[in-house]
Amino acid sequence: MMKKFIHGILAALLWMGAAVSSTAQSVYDLRINEVMLFNTENYIDSYGQRSSWIEIMNLGYNTVNIGGCYLTDDPTQPKKxxxxxxxxxxxxxxxxxxxxxxxxxxxxxVLHLNFTLDSTHRFVALYSSDGRSLIDSVTVPLSLPNTSYCRIPDGTSTWQITSFTTPNATNNLFTHEETSGEKFVQFDPFGIMMTCIAMLVVFTALFILYRIFRFLGMMMQKPLRVGKRESRDVGKTQEVQVAELSGEILAAVSAALYLYETEQHDQESEIITIQRVSRHYSPWSSKLYSLTQQPNRVVTHRVHNKQ
Structure with a gap:
């Protein structure tokens, strides 16, 4: 009973540790992606008002709940x-x-902060739920109104000031990321490497297919080879058996067969010979055989002698 209790406590602790670890890892995927200090003709809130704004981006590939974290404009007050x-x-x-x-x-x-940003308050920081672990921070340089300080591309360490602001949207609208094809063209401008790779891939595929079909052919021919070998063995056995019979034995067997066929009636006591009847009608329908045969009359003549 005590062992089960201890195992249950250990399992609960491991589960809680995994949950906390996964949550913390997800929270640390957050980044301050874009900040605007002076907003006079830009993004408006749900009340139709304009103010400074801060954009947070989730770089991870799972949903992150930012609730419980802290935003501040003062590094001495992380839980502002x-x-x-x-x-x-x-x-x-x-x-x-x-x-x-x-x-x-x-x-x-929820999305409205208890502090403002201006020319003297340009620091922004995001802290985790413990209020001590810094997730991300940035100090926004002074710029013209309606311009933002943003990361280009999103989430990278490269910051720049732009008049094309993108709140709640990606900053990569005007960035061009080289594709793998473009990078390969720079590496192999004449296509020699591409040709060699293509030929290598084709010949490798053909060799693999050859080996596969060869193996299948051998597996399918194996039963046929076994059958042919068995038929050869049977033929050899029969030839050996025939070769073992000498001429004297064959002559004796032939003589015995001849005598059996010619003298098969010598020891029979009776021989039944079937003779064809002359009448072709059926005797069952003849009235002749149903009549009672009359006995023959015998006439006796007496001779009287006269004395």
Missing amino acids: YLIPKGDPVTRIPQQQFLVFFANGKSHHG
């Missing part, structure tokens, strides 16, 4: 704004974005 838990809006799908409004009006909703 606690992102509420339990609201579905805080769940960020894979490779997607979530915008927070830094307008100092947290009573407007």
Whole structure:
């Protein structure tokens, strides 16, 4: 009983550790992806108002709940704004974005922070749920109104100021990422390597197919070879048996057969000969055989002698 209790406690601890580890790993996939300090003609919130905004991106390939984490504009106060838990809006799908409004009006909703950004408050940091582990931070340089400071491409360490802002959308709209084909063209401009690789692939495939079909052919011919070998062995056995019979034995067998065929009636006591009847009608329908035969009359003549 005690062992089962200990095993149950260990299993629960392992499960909790795995859950915490997976959650923490998912939270650390979050990045501050784009920030705007001065918003006069740009993105508006659900109240129709414009304010500074911060875009968070989920770089992972699973949904991450940012609820329970902290956003702040002061490194000495990492727990300045606690992102509420339990609201579905805080769940960020894979490779997607979530915008927070830094307008100092947290009573407007989950996505409205209790601090603002301006020329003197340009630091933004995201902390994990313990309030000590830093997930990401950035200091936004001074720029013109309605311009943003963003990562291009998304989630990378390259930042730049752009007037083409993309809140709740990717920053890769005007970036061109080289495809594998373009990279290979740079590596092999004349196509020699491509030709060699293609020929190698073709011949390798042909060799593999040859080996497969050869193996199948051998497996299918094996029963035929066994059958032919057995038939040869049977033929050899018969030849050996025939060769063992000498001429004297064959002559004796022939003589015995001849005598048997010519003298098969000598010891029989009777010989039955079937003779064909002259009448062709059926005797069963003849009335002649149904009549009673009359006895022959005998006439006796007496001679009287006269004395």
